[in-house]
Amino acid sequence: MRRQNAFILAGVSALAMASPALAQEAESTNGAATANANATANAGGPGDASVVTEIIVQARRRDESLQDVPLVVNAVTADSIAKLNIRNFTDINAVVPGLQLTPNANGIGTSSSIRGVNHDVNVSAENGTIQYYRNDAPVPSNFVMQTMYDVGQIEVLRGPQGTLRGRSTPSGSITATTRQPDLVEAGGYMAGTLASASAININGALNIPIISDVLGIRVAGLHSFDRGNRVTSINSDVKPSSETNAIRAAVRFEPTQWLRLGFLYEGMQNNGTRFDQVRSVSQYDPEYVPPAGAPDYGEIGLSDRLSVQSRPSTTSQKFQFYNWNAEVDVLGQRLIYVGSATSQKYHSYGVRDLANFFPDLAIAQIADTKGTTSSHEVRLQNLDRVAGLFDYVAGYFHYAVPSQTNLDDLSITQLRLAGLGFPIAAPSVTDTPIYVAKGTPTEDSFFGNVTFHLTEATELSGGLRRIHFTDNRDGLFISCTPEMYAAGNCTRQNGTQSDVNENATIYSASIKHRFTPDLMVYASTGSSWRPPVVAIGNFTHADYTANEIAHIALPSESSKSYEIGFKSDWFDRKLQFNLTAYHQDYKNYPYRAGGAGIAYININSAGAPTIGNFNFVSAVPIKVNGVEAELAFTPTPRWNLGATVNFARSRIGNALLACTDALNNQSGAVGSDGIPDTVTPTLAQMQQAYGGERVAECAGGGQSATFQPEWSGVFRAEYTLPLNNDVDGYLRGLFSWKGKSRTDPNNPYDNVKAYGLLNLFGGLRAQDGGWEVSVYAKNIFDTTKLLSQDDLAQFTSVTDVYLSPPTYSVAGIGSTVYSSRYAGVAVTAPREFGVTFRVAFGSR
Numbered sequence: 001m002r003r004q005n006a007f008i009l010a011g012v013s014a015l016a017m018a019s020p021a022l023a024q025e026a027e028s029t030n031g032a033a034t035a036n037a038n039a040t041a042n043a044g045g046p047g048d049a050s051v052v053t054e055i056i057v058q059a060r061r062r063d064e065s066l067q068d069v070p071l072v073v074n075a076v077t078a079d080s081i082a083k084l085n086i087r088n089f090t091d092i093n094a095v096v097p098g099l100q101l102t103p104n105a106n107g108i109g110t111s112s113s114i115r116g117v118n119h120d121v122n123v124s125a126e127n128g129t130i131q132y133y134r135n136d137a138p139v140p141s142n143f144v145m146q147t148m149y150d151v152g153q154i155e156v157l158r159g160p161q162g163t164l165r166g167r168s169t170p171s172g173s174i175t176a177t178t179r180q181p182d183l184v185e186a187g188g189y190m191a192g193t194l195a196s197a198s199a200i201n202i203n204g205a206l207n208i209p210i211i212s213d214v215l216g217i218r219v220a221g222l223h224s225f226d227r228g229n230r231v232t233s234i235n236s237d238v239k240p241s242s243e244t245n246a247i248r249a250a251v252r253f254e255p256t257q258w259l260r261l262g263f264l265y266e267g268m269q270n271n272g273t274r275f276d277q278v279r280s281v282s283q284y285d286p287e288y289v290p291p292a293g294a295p296d297y298g299e300i301g302l303s304d305r306l307s308v309q310s311r312p313s314t315t316s317q318k319f320q321f322y323n324w325n326a327e328v329d330v331l332g333q334r335l336i337y338v339g340s341a342t343s344q345k346y347h348s349y350g351v352r353d354l355a356n357f358f359p360d361l362a363i364a365q366i367a368d369t370k371g372t373t374s375s376h377e378v379r380l381q382n383l384d385r386v387a388g389l390f391d392y393v394a395g396y397f398h399y400a401v402p403s404q405t406n407l408d409d410l411s412i413t414q415l416r417l418a419g420l421g422f423p424i425a426a427p428s429v430t431d432t433p434i435y436v437a438k439g440t441p442t443e444d445s446f447f448g449n450v451t452f453h454l455t456e457a458t459e460l461s462g463g464l465r466r467i468h469f470t471d472n473r474d475g476l477f478i479s480c481t482p483e484m485y486a487a488g489n490c491t492r493q494n495g496t497q498s499d500v501n502e503n504a505t506i507y508s509a510s511i512k513h514r515f516t517p518d519l520m521v522y523a524s525t526g527s528s529w530r531p532p533v534v535a536i537g538n539f540t541h542a543d544y545t546a547n548e549i550a551h552i553a554l555p556s557e558s559s560k561s562y563e564i565g566f567k568s569d570w571f572d573r574k575l576q577f578n579l580t581a582y583h584q585d586y587k588n589y590p591y592r593a594g595g596a597g598i599a600y601i602n603i604n605s606a607g608a609p610t611i612g613n614f615n616f617v618s619a620v621p622i623k624v625n626g627v628e629a630e631l632a633f634t635p636t637p638r639w640n641l642g643a644t645v646n647f648a649r650s651r652i653g654n655a656l657l658a659c660t661d662a663l664n665n666q667s668g669a670v671g672s673d674g675i676p677d678t679v680t681p682t683l684a685q686m687q688q689a690y691g692g693e694r695v696a697e698c699a700g701g702g703q704s705a706t707f708q709p710e711w712s713g714v715f716r717a718e719y720t721l722p723l724n725n726d727v728d729g730y731l732r733g734l735f736s737w738k739g740k741s742r743t744d745p746n747n748p749y750d751n752v753k754a755y756g757l758l759n760l761f762g763g764l765r766a767q768d769g770g771w772e773v774s775v776y777a778k779n780i781f782d783t784t785k786l787l788s789q790d791d792l793a794q795f796t797s798v799t800d801v802y803l804s805p806p807t808y809s810v811a812g813i814g815s816t817v818y819s820s821r822y823a824g825v826a827v828t829a830p831r832e833f834g835v836t837f838r839v840a841f842g843s844r
Contacts, residue, residue, distance in 0.1 A: 059157055060449070060461075061164050061381065061393050067567045070461070070510040070522035072580050072628055074099075074644070075155040078179070081148070083718075083761065084734060085193060085776050085836055087201045087224065089145045089154075089176075095716075095734070096156050098628065098646030100708050101145070112141065113708045115158055115171045115582070116624035116650030117589065127530050129171035131161065135178060135264065135323050137340030137375050138166050138399060143319045144176050146270045147246050149203035150220035152177040158628070159582065160526035160561045163463030163508040164393060164449050166377065170528035170559040170586065178264065181216035181252040182207050187842025195834030199226035207843050215253050222246040230830055231277040233307040234297050235356055240312065244270045258329040266321040273314050275307035276354050278822035281793050284749050288793070290821040295356055302827050303784045308820075309351050310359035316347040332384045336395075342373040344403075352410070355794040355820030361429055363796070364410050371403025385453065393463075394448040401441050406482060407434035409539060411605065411799065418802040418811040427798065432605045434539060435480045435490065439473030439498060441531075449508070462509040469531045473498040478539055479605070495549035496534055502556060504529040518569040523562075530557040533590050535617045540694070542603040547695045551616035551658040559586040565628075576632040586622040586705075591652060593617070594707055599660040599680050599792075601687065601694035606799045610815035611683050613792070616658030616695060622705045624650040638720045645713040650705040659698035662689035674698055680792060683815075704742065707788070709752070711739030728767055734759040749823075755785040757828065763836075772838045782831035790824045 055066035059073050066073055074096045076086070086092065090101045100113040112118070112130050132144045155175045162168035165175075190204035205220035228240040246268040253261040280300050281288045290296075297308045322341045327334060346369040353363040379395025386392065409432040415425045449463030475497040480490035510524035535552050538544070544552065565580030593615045602612030626648035634640040662681040664673045670685050676698055681689070690696060704710075718732035737756040758781060763774025796818045804811035 057155060059155070060451070061379070062391065067520060067569065067576070067578075068512075068514075070512040070520075070524050070565075071563070072158040072565070072578075073155055074158070074630075075153055077153050078151055081151055081154075082191070082772075082838065083732060084759070085761065085774075085778075085834065087148055087193060089148050092154060092156075093736070095714055095736075096644070098626075098648055098708075098712050099156060113706050114156070115584065115626055116648035116706055117171055117586070117622065118592070118706050118708075127533070129169060129530075131165075131167045131169045131173045133166060133173060133175040134321065134340075136166075136175070136325070136338045136377070137323050138373070139321065139340070139342055140319075140344060140373065142317065143268065143321065143342065143344070144174070146244050146317065146319075147222065147248075147266065147268050149222040149246065150179050150205045150218075150248065152179045159524070159563060160506070160508065160528040160559065160584075162506050162528060163447055163465045163526070166375070166397060167399065167443065168465065168467060168504075168506050168528045168530065170530070170557075170561070170584070178248065178250065179205065179218065179220070180262070181209070181218040181250055182843035183209050183213050183216040183252060183254065185209065185843035187840070187844045189838060189840035189844050191836070191838040193834050193836045195226075196832050197227040197230055197830075199832070199834065200224070201226075214255055216251075218250045218252075220248045228272060228274050229277065229305075231275045231305045231307050233275045233309050233312070235308055235310045235359065236275070236312065238273065238312050240274045242270065242272045242274075244268065260327040262323075262325045264321075264323040266319070266323075268317075268319045268321075270317045271315070273312045275309050275312055276351075277305060277307055277825050277827065278354070278794065279304075279789075279825050281821060281823050284789075290793070291819050294819065294821050296821060297356075300822060302786060302825065305827070305830065307354075308356045308822060309354055310356050311351060311362065313351045313364075314349045316345075318345040319343070329383060332382065334381055334383050336377075336379050336381070338375075338377045340373070340375045344371050344373070345369070353412075353796045354824065355796060355818070355822060357796045357818045357820070358412060358427060361412060361427065362410065363412055363429065366408040366410070367405060368407075369403060369405040371401060373399075373401045375399045379447075389453060391451045391453075392449065395446070397443075397445045397447065399443040402438060404438035404482075405436040407436075408432070409434055409605075412796070413606070413799045413801060414816070416800050416802050418804045421802075424803070430605060430799070432479055432539075433481045433484075435477045435482055435485050436536065437474035437477065437485065439471060441471040441473075441498075441500075442469070444468045457514045458512070460509075460511050463507065465506050467504045467506070467529060469500060469502050469504070471498045471500040471531065473534075476536055478541060493544065495544045495553050496536070498532075498534060500532055502531065504556070504558070518573075519566065520568070521564075521566045523564045525560070525562050527561070528559045532556045533617070535590075535592070535615075538600075538602075538612075538614045538616075540603045540612070541605055541607060545693050545695070547658070547693050547697055548600075548616075550656075550697075551618055551695065554590050554617060554619045555588050557586065557588045557590065557619075559584055559589075561585075574634045576630070578630040580628045582624075582626050582628075584622075584624040586620075586624075588619040589622045589705065590617045591620045591622075591655075591657070591705055593658060594788075598658050598695060599686070600658075601683070601690065602797075603694075604797070604799050604815060606801065606813040608799060608813040608815050609683060609687065610797050610799075611680070611686070611817055612797070618655060618657045618700070620655035620657070620700065620705070621653035622650055623653065624648060624705070638722075640718055642716045643713065645711075647711055648706075648708075649710050652700055652703050652705050654699070654701045656697040657700035659696050660686075661696035661698050662686045672696060683817075707741070709739040709741035709754070711737075711754075713737045722767075723764070726767055727764055729762075729764050731760075731762045733761070749789055749791060752786055752788075755783060755828070757783055769844065770840055772836075774836045776834055776836065778832040778834075779829060780831065783828060784830070785828045787826045787828060789826075793819050793821065793823050795819045 059069045132141045158172045161173040188206040193201040201224045203222040207218045209216040224244045228242040248266040250264040300306050320343045325338045348367045350365045376398045381393040412427050413430045414427045445467040447465035451461040453459050476493040477490040506527045508526040512522035514520045561584040563582040567578045597613040597615040629645045632642045659676040661672045662685045663677045715735045720730045735758050740754045741752045757779045759778045761776045765772035798816045800814040802812040
């Protein structure tokens with residue numbers, strides 16, 4: 001979808017379904033245990049950087065050493081979050097290579113990438129390739145993105161998930177666990193950051209044991225303000241901003257040794273104001289000739305971080321999250337229940353005249369989305385190994401995400417005199433209401449997993465999940481309000497109705513053998529399934545053609561994965577080295593066209609054809625091959641190093657992809673040659689070539705399925721120096737490297753070269769963890785690299801109404817496309833300087 005249309009409800013479906021890790025207290029199996037040790041190679045906690053600590057995770061729903069788990073787990077602990085001044089969840093990208101987290105501009109969801117494929121919420125909604133969890137409950141991705149405070153741990157589990165945890169996902173899951181109340185000791189902390197560009201972040205928590213060893217509460221809060229993408233506009237005095245306020249309260253109740261109860265409430269609101277960055281087309285395409293009358297705001301480069309909008313785009317998000325859990329131990333078994341409910345409200349105002357052809361007109365798309373998410377999981381598992389031979393987990397899971405959306409599509413209408421063509425009145429704004437009816441997507445599943453301990457060194461594990469998914473949604477209605485819909489006065493857009501009732505079974509299996517206490521080798525396989533999708537955002541005022549439907553409504557997806565690797569410790573655990581290789585096959589992966597999207601024939605609100613752009617989706621087969629390596633080294637008690645490198649190569653197999661193909665690329669003549677056009681054809685050429693169709697198809701195969709680089713890596717180092725018996729000084733560095741990538745093979749201008757970003761941190765801290773003061777610089781060399789770029793100059797479409805004198809009756813409907821001198825881009829974040837303080841007492 002073009003940037004002009006980024007606020008068109010491509011994200012409607014966002015509510016349609018809606019390296020070493022940390023050591024934990026082995027007190028709970030619900031994923032909410034309190035972090036008590038740092039897990040990364042640069043860890044050890046205040047005053048202790050001597051060795052790589054043992055890492056306890058719950059990747060398989062019970063406490064296990066990370067070096068014993070037969071899969072790849074990357075995690076970021078509370079200690080690492082503080083050390084690296086990670087204030088936004090998206091900053092996890094810097095410490096977990098191969099992971100890309102990008103909030104969508106329209107405020108609805110996020111686009112993520114891991115293991116060679118994208119989770120694009122504009123296509124798959126929250127049925128993503130990655131599932132996000134808060135305290136073991138599935139939650140919308142953008143809720144997790146906004147609430148980065150009082151975190152106990154964040155774990156990234158790679159590869160197919162679902163036989164043990166919540167929902168089926170092909171690429172992995174990300175769990176964010178909050179700190180839980182301490183039942184013994186009162187305590188708390190206060191942390192703050194002041195940074196360049198008016199950034200401020202204040203967060204803290206207070207822990208109170210009401211009844212010692214029985215009842216405790218913890219209250220935490222956050223206030224954060226920054227300048228968002230730090231892109232300002234030549235034509236506006238408004239500054240970009242992002243402000244988040246949140247509060248969280250948790251209760252922990254353990255009246256007996258065999259009963260544990262917990263409850264958590266969190267409220268969050270985020271308001272954002274932003275401008276879309278542009279650059280001059282002439283900087284990368286010297287042959288481009290802008291049309292006469294295109295506004296000229298001067299030469300704009302990547303490092304200028306400028307927009308030409310006359311008014312900003314805005315978003316508002318509100319969440320209320322409730323999470324509760326219970327555990328009962330009886331007869332050597334543990335019964336666990338985890339439930340959640342989330343209410344979500346989104347409001348977005350997305351400017352469409354990004355090139356500012358009509359500065360006095362408010363041309364935008366206004367979206368209001370409301371929805372709820374609820375989940376319930378009950379599982380039973382053993383505490384003591386059954387017959388000394390096996391462990392098991394079995395349970396039931398329910399998930400529902402009803403939602404509905406209202407849209408106002410504001411466009412421009414121009415009155416012209418028939419025969420002469422010139423305007424006879426000032427342009428006006430036309431409002432087209434759009435309604436997406438309430439849907440009821442629901443998922444129910446039963447799951448089980450058994451791990452056989454064949455010997456003390458060898459184990460065999462396998463699991464199944466049987467999924468039943470239903471989704472009944474009446475579809476998309478254009479020129480329709482909720483009131484009109486209720487009265488039965490709306491017509492459904494063909495191909496947008498959902499009436500899904502499907503069953504699927506996924507599996508996982510692994511075998512591991514520990515050759516020595518320091519070397520474990522494993523092999524695993526698994527499958528995944530995702531429900532069908534309907535991509536919303538093509539708001540043409542006519543029935544969809546066959547090709548449009550084929551690239552909007554897609555069948556369910558499945559995948560199979562194979563993995564082999566080893567985990568090892570060396571030199572008394574001063575060195576850890578883990579290596580994994582994997583292969584994954586996808587069927588019907590929903591591949592979304594990148595960049596500005598596919599040019600097609602759009603029918604506007606007046607019934608006139610015009611050129612539109614939409615990121616059509618194609619169901620494609622994909623093969624992914626990858627390698628992941630982790631290294632952690634502590635050569636001296638005060639110096640530690642670490643590196644993680646990721647390689648993922650994905651390739652699309654033979655498939656028909658939506659494309660623009662109205663011209664022969666060799667001769668330039670009108671006519672399809674089966675190859676995407678290298679230049680945008682005119683409307684007349686598209687109409688002549690397509691006949692009754694409005695979008696073309698081209699044979700695909702061989703291109704990457706992701707917009708991320710194949711190679712990425714993270715390198716980190718820390719040196720700690722005791723200044724006296726109470727205070728340590730430290731210096732740490734984090735270097736994130738991205739290999740070269742080609743975002744869109746049909747866009748010759750958006751190729752990204754390899755680049756690296758260096759962050760430095762230094763400070764003083766009390767050895768008992770009572771206080772810390774640090775200064776930092778992120779992107780210290782102020783590296784500016786292109787991340788993505790539209791293949792076309794920004795444009796604004798206008799509906800022309802031709803009047804015939806002397807009666808001035810309507811003689812015809814047409815359209816005009818105004819192309820600009822600028823194209824939309826995204827670049828790396830600018831350099832940031834800041835100072836951070838933290839004080840803590842008691843249980844913290």
